Amino acid sequence: MANRCTRIPSILFPKEGTDLSKWAVIACDQYTSQPDYWEETDRTVGDAPSTLRLTLPEVYLEDADVADRTATIHRTMQDYMQNGTLRTLPAGVVLTERWSGGNCPRRGVVLAVDLEAYEYTAGSASLIRPTEKTVVERIPPRLKVRQGACIELPHIMILIDDPDRRIIEPLFDKTASFSKLYDTDLMQNGGHITGWFIPQGAETDAIEAGLEALCDRGAFNRKYGCTDAQALLPYAVGDGNHSMATAKAYWEEVKQGLTAEEQADHPARYVLVEVVNIHDESLIIEPIHRILFGVQTENLLTELTAFYQSQGCRAYVAEQVPADDSAHCYPFRSADRTGVLVVENPKWSIPVATMQTGLDAYLESHPSVKIDYIHGEDVIRDLTAKPGNLGFILPDIAKNDLFRGVVFDGVLPRKTFSMGEAHEKRYYMEAKAIVK
Structure with missing residues (x-):
């Protein structure tokens, strides 16, 4: 009992x-x-x-x-x-x-x-x-x-x-x-x-x-x-x-x-x-994508990559999603560039936790940058046509991962998923x- x-x-x-x-x-x-x-x-x-x-x-x-x-x-x-x-x-x-x-x-x-x-x-x-x-x-x-x-x-x-x-x-x-x-x-x-x-x-x-x-x-x-x-x-x-x-x-x-x-x-x-x-x-269970306003694409990608490296991960930018199933991968687009941010050997159990932790660190040191949480890749495409905006596409969420994320990482990051x-x-x- x-x-x-x-x-x-x-x-x-x-x-x-x-x-x-x-x-x-x-x-x-x-x-x-x-x-x-x-x-x-x-x-x-x-x-x-x-x-x-x-x-x-x-x-x-x-x-x-x-x-x-x-x-x-x-x-x-x-x-x-x-x-x-x-x-x-x-x-x-x-x-x-x-x-x-x-x-x-x-x-x-x-x-x-x-x-x-x-x-x-x-x-x-x-x-x-x-x-x-x-x-x-x-x-x-x-x-x-x-x-x-x-x-x-x-x-x-x-x-x-x-x-x-x-x-x-x-x-x-x-x-x-x-x-x-x-x-x-x-x-x-x-x-x-x-x-x-x-x-x-x-x-x-x-x-x-x-x-x-x-x-x-x-x-x-x-x-x-x-x-x-x-x-x-x-x-x-x-x-x-x-x-x-x-x-x-x-x-x-x-x-x-x-x-x-x-x-x-x-x-x-x-x-x-x-x-x-x-x-x-x-x-x-639908993923919620991230878009940042007022960013320089290369600066953001460089700082995110450095952050994940400092956390013991291997991070880099690729042209397409790699075959490594264990990596956390985030297709991104801006007005001047598309690609995939790859984080290998992630210390967080689910991709949204990896992404949000990195973005939180970046936003803390760039207070002028704003973030929003978006449903639908089509909205990301429309918004990132404007210079200074960059969007990350979050992967689909397995239902088991919601519990797994809380078990291993604690409470999930805000705007992890949408349910209805x-x-x-x-x-x-x-x-x-x-x-x-």
Whole structure:
């Protein structure tokens, strides 16, 4: 039981007859530069019960009335609990299937995980860790929304690395034996979602046992080619890490006034998440390319090559990608040159870590140079036609490499990968109490 991070929650869900197409609203950290999206959402919801009234879209996070908005959210949470808008289900989990326009649905399990098993600081060896660096400055304004809240509606997605699809996928062969909790379209191009309720019992025991098996040290070492020196990583936060970090910060506040016995069972210790297998076919992991503005091509290539040499690598510029599969290779283009930056014997386990570490060093010594993170090689081609711009094409990312990168290198560099478009992000549906 030492490595069990999960808990079967008592989920809060709207009462029968609620219009779930108005209840479910996309994660608050989406469309942060598009107030029109949220204004349209507000018009769609109208006076209907909705998670829009229980969360603060981050487009409004720096508005002058944010304190009033937050107070209204807290009052609405209390109202929904007291007037029966929200009901408490028996202990159990929700099996979800979300269609959002692709060829296959995203499948997951909604349950709770222990914030005592999560740490976001650099060098953490916790069983639940972020995939990318946590920006701690983003936590305080979000913490103000959580302080004073009686419930949570997190949009966190936890990834597991289950290539044999043993834990989540077999449950979809049994949906006829589960009760359907919801089956609804999602507003604003969100697609369609179905959820089945699985009460606590033999099925949930099997889910938790399967997740706990991801902590088997021997199997873990074989999977990643590592030793006991590398910390176990059964769970990686793939989406909503700042929501999870805020929940952690809140729990650290709450626990200060509790006895050990009270801490063990306090609802704020556990956060609601959707667990998804990284090998789920709906998850398209796309590389994010790099472009620099205001650079001299030869100077950049010379300094990057020297940096990697100083790190014990062999680095050089080639005309095409070499045959060496172990090298990290980055096709580049500028207005006056194309080629490939090659780094042999890299000290970082995945190519994006090698590239970003070198670029960070270069940017630190060239403060006038700017960087951006680009989806699509066609955009790189267009932007690098202008003198002074240079773009690096990052290679495709193997799903196994995401976990491997965190295991060996720590949290991955910022903008390592993209996982889905904005409209595919999680919609708020289930809730959980965080006060007794």
